[in-house]
Amino acid sequence: MHEVEVSLGERSYTIAIGEGALARRDLIAPIVAGRSVAIVSNETVAPLYGARLRATLERDAARVIEVVLPDGESHKDWSTLELVFDALLANRFDRASVIVALGGGVVGDIAGFAAATYQRGIDFVQAPTTLLAQVDSSVGGKTGINRPMGKNMVGAFHQPRLVLADIGCLRSLPARELSAGLAEVIKHGAIADADYLAAVERDIAPIRAGDSTALAAAVAGSCEIKARVVAHDEREAGLRAILNFGHTFGHAIESGLGYGEWLHGEAVGAGMVMGADLSRRLGMIGGGEFERLVAAIAAAGLPRAGPAWSADRYLELMSVDKKAERGTPKFVLLEAIGLACVRRVPEDAVRATLAACAVDGVAA
């Protein structure tokens, strides 16, 4: 079992990564002992792993309830959030209660936001069950929901007390979801660590085949990078924005298509191609570095281009990005493989990138 620490002073926590992490009673018992616990999951994941998690919790918690949400990105909204609040209230959960989020990034983001706001904030634990959630969304404390006009537009920073990333859960994950998770794995290498990207490139085939050693290495490596960035800049005053490489374009694709049409990781895959193309046009990376990143995205089974919308449509969708200032988006760019920065960019360069890369998603 691999452990990564997220160092945030009194909000520090452990990410336990490995086969059987859902059974780590030693780690979770101190958080749930004598308290009311709600496992928040969805209709797909609860039947698969709910009983396993409940068995770990039941010996220490005062009681354990399950809140089962509808599945899908299209349900990452207010009405699903209300289901969590209503279940907690109906069961008289107090401020000492704990939420354990069991599922992918959608469940984690909703359950985390519920924990951030229920009775002005209660403890929560992340038990991520997708590759994407294990390498990214369960770590760092960003929680929230979508609005039709913009992705993740309503939310809060609220760190989990613990993350239990059980690699065994990835065995039941559909291949398309493994590819989506690889987008964030590639992102971490591209923005922060060229050696990690090289290791990931070597492991893409074993990861897609479900090899647990390769999966555990990818999760541990990504969590180490994300933990480092978050420890420097918990609330995205600066550095943390690099974690959004590919996301300004990607979020536009997700909200423009309607949530759930493309998976988040697929939109980020195409968005990273656009971000790398823009970096190349601005003379920051060379053609070889661009081609290398595109090859990794293709090998992961991700789209290499976005929907063929007009540049005006993309620019309109991107004007509500959280990095935008008075409607003008900023972009995460690559200065090299393993080194990212955030810049405002001339609009004609963005238009040129869109003309080259918004040509309908090319499946690898």
Ligand code: NAD
């Ligand atoms: P998801 O939560 O929709 O999960 C993908 C699908 O896999 C769902 O149908 C889910 O029910 C199913 N599933 C989950 N675990 C499974 C398992 N072990 N076996 C079989 N099926 C399983 O999608 P995701 O890719 O995990 O997360 C995407 C979300 O994460 C997006 O909303 C994105 O905005 C968010 N996100 C948040 C952050 C953050 O920092 N908070 C970072 C990245 C992404």
Ligand code: GLY
């Ligand atoms: N996924 C971007 C972040 O956590 O900051």
